[in-house]
Amino acid sequence: MKLFDRNYYENEVFEEISLDISKTDFNSVTFKNCDFSEKQLKANDFIRCKFINCNFLSTDFTDSKLEEPIFKSCRLSGMNWSRLRDSLHSKYIFEQCDLRFSAFVDKDFFMSEFNECKINESEFDSCKLNKTKFSSDLLLVSFKNCELNKADFSRSKNVFIDLVSNKVKGMKLSDRQLEGLIGQFGVEVVEDEY
DSSP: OOTTOSSEEESOEEESOOOOOOSOEEESOEEESOBOTTOBOTTOEEESOEEESOBOTTOBOTTOEEESOEEESOBOTTOBGGGSBOOTTOOOEEESOBOTTOEEESOBOTTOEEEEEEOTTOEEESOBOTTOEEEEEOTTOEEESOBOTTOBOTTOBSOOOOTTTSBOTTOBOOGGGHHHHHGGGTOOOOOOOO
């Protein structure tokens, strides 16, 4: 059987592949140690798929859909997530992934998780991140016009969020993050002497 000679795969595991894939549906498929760098993954549906230790550097996901994906130890730096087709309220899980220099524009990451990831110098613009959990380094990450209601940043570091341009009702922070957030208003936080 030729690899990917069908247009639908379910409950399979693919290891160490490196090729272009288009117009194929994957349901509950696991990809391990795959190198998709500079590959075309156009017009695919990845439903409840797991990607473990995969490289997506400069991968083109144009018109593909990711629904409830899990990424573990993957390199996804520099990705433009706006090229993906929308999947309403799809929960994404990123664990120990490299997401640096990525553009997340007008995406819905409702109840997603960014666990121990490198997200430095990435941009979230007009994203729905309600109830999303961030436990990562957010150095130079920008959030513009995002919905961050009930988002949890309490286990992240280097958090800076414009409290005026984003919706932040119920957002969870740790006390060590307050100075960086309210400092934008010229407020000084001092240690309580009592």
